[in-house]
Amino acid sequence: GAGVSQSPRYKVAKRGQDVALRCDPISGHVSLFWYQQALGQGPEFLTYFQNEAQLDKSGLPSDRFFAERPEGSVSTLKIQRTQQEDSAVYLCASSLGTGSYFGANVLTFGAGSRLTVL
């Protein structure tokens, strides 16, 4: 598609519920990133995929967070047993390459999924 698409745009969950957030990257983009953005803060790295391989998940806050990209395109971020501190905007970004040449690290972001945990 023309841009990075994320759904749902808004999600309200009760504490303890599981949620799934979807990201459709730009077609052909090899790299996909998930970021968490708390109110008034910069995006914080969560995890990175190169095609279907999850190469870095060092930013995931706990084992309640799980991400996958099984066919190297669409990705899903799943949060189990949501807690109030999980409330944030979850941003997905994709880039054409793998970080080793000019333009490879240019990220195109989606509009984000705003999660509110009550």
Place this chain on the structure above:
Amino acid sequence: GENVEQHPSTLSVQEGDSAVIKCTYSDSASNYFPWYKQELGKGPQLIIDIRSNVGEKKDQRIAVTLNKTAKHFSLHITETQPEDSAVYFCADGGFKTIFGAGTRLFVKA
């Protein structure tokens, strides 16, 4: 780990004035520094970037400067307009892009 410090956190200017946002980074091996603009309800959008082999880059009313020795880089916006009002993020654009905390720019008409 890598860290990016950004200041000021808030900046208010009169329309037509210039705005400057400054950042420092910690990883001396870093070589790519993008700047993103985020409007309300949207994801960050790249507005300009600079690689470590140049000291300055300009695109119309925006320019970035980089001092690798001091590990500083700055965004300059001239002739500010109300539509420049947004949150601006600097970043260390390495393998996993590390963002500063952001600067909320208000341009008063």
